[in-house]
Amino acid sequence: MSNIRAIRGMNDILPDETPSWQYVEGAIRQLMAGYGYSEIRLPIVEQTELFRRGVGEATDIVEKEMYTFADRNDDSLTLRPEGTAGCVRAAIQHGMLNTPQRLWYAGPMFRYERPQKGRQRQFHQVGLEAFGVASPDMDAEVILLTARLWRLLGVADDVQLQLNSIGSAQSRSDFRVALVSYLRDHFDALDEDSQRRLDSNPLRILDSKNPDTQALLDEAPSLTDYLDDQSRDDFNRLCALLDAAGVEYSLNPRLVRGLDYYNKTVFEWVTDRLGAQGTVCGGGRYDGLVEQLGGKPVPGVGFAMGIERLVLLLQECETLPQATADADVYVVSFGNEAQSEAVAASERLRDAFPALRIVQHNGGGSFKSQMKKADRSGARLALIWGEDEVAAGTVSLKALREDDKERVGQQSVPRAELEQTLRALLAD
């Protein structure tokens, strides 16, 4: 019988890595607060119908990537493959959309795909949704916020912003007709996938990686030429705001996105340092989504970013803070009486120094092995309780790190003075 393993593509995040995650999450939390966004926490499971209607029936996500199952009541449920649909659902359900809302959330998402670098079946996103403002100043804010994050994390030079407008539903539909007509005339020159998409999702042919197809697209109608006036004006205004704020971007008229709800502004932050899965953050405007999910027409703009990819990028760029030890003080003892005193004293120390990380040695062992643990723990100080100390009413305090050796060394401290001695030591 073989051991039970984690589900394919659903990875444990081990203690080695959690500090990196906490660092990234902390930066994001601070960033969101700095722009006036509030956190919202959403269920991981929703009715399947939400994603069918929200993400779009013809998308890859809905077609073949969802974890869908029947619950005991035979309702069809789905592990959320993305966050926007659930967030919109919640905002509608709780009547939050009478006024503009700035919201963010974080958590696991699920897509049944073949795992590879930067892609797993359970992955984590931070998402942001700004509801109720249709003008491009809101698009700009959202993008500026992401740009600030890259600066905060020290990866600003390693990501590039790609920007496009895919216009209104009407202009997109006009363009689609023209594009399909053009591509049909050159059907034989298309790669196999693109031939298939010609019917199902022709806009996605635009970002085909096939060189022949790309060459063909050079002569194809351009989405830009089909933009309605409002979309064009708003896009220009967005670009002007980004220019004024000093955010660099490249216009990518072939950038479309895989979720049906997008319109007008779409953007991606990409990096060339993560292999094939180079999109760290993607988003755009979705003015029709709220209505499509049963709310009043309320515009929205947002993004999602992948935390795994972000952590990978920070590792790649070596911009993560250095790992710190687990302990500040390691407490060893020998004999029952000494241990009783040590445990009680540690509790008092935790009262006095709530931020101090005090690790108690449990499980016995020789002084030597206990000291070895003390060293391995990375603690700065060891507190040593043995028979001699019990007899003398003292505790031995020993510096474990070179920096403290000369100043602190090993000293015998009367129990009553332990707290003040520690306070003095830790003061500098």
Add this chain to the structure above:
RNA sequence: GUGGCCGUAGCUCAUCAGGUAGAGCACCGGAUUGUGGCUCCGGAGGUGGCGGGUUCGAGACCCGUCGGCCACCCCA
């Protein structure tokens, strides 16, 4: 779903015309009756992913299967 590469100790990897497995790190103990880091000595730890086949004999060869990585695809 497709393809390429890979599966030997907790980790990183050796070994090999096919003759029944080794190192470093980590772990435990000792050298040092109550004191870590360095050094030395010792110990524990592997049904060589799993199943089948070829062979006198397979971790090594073949087939299957599962898993991992990377890529296609898609996106975060």
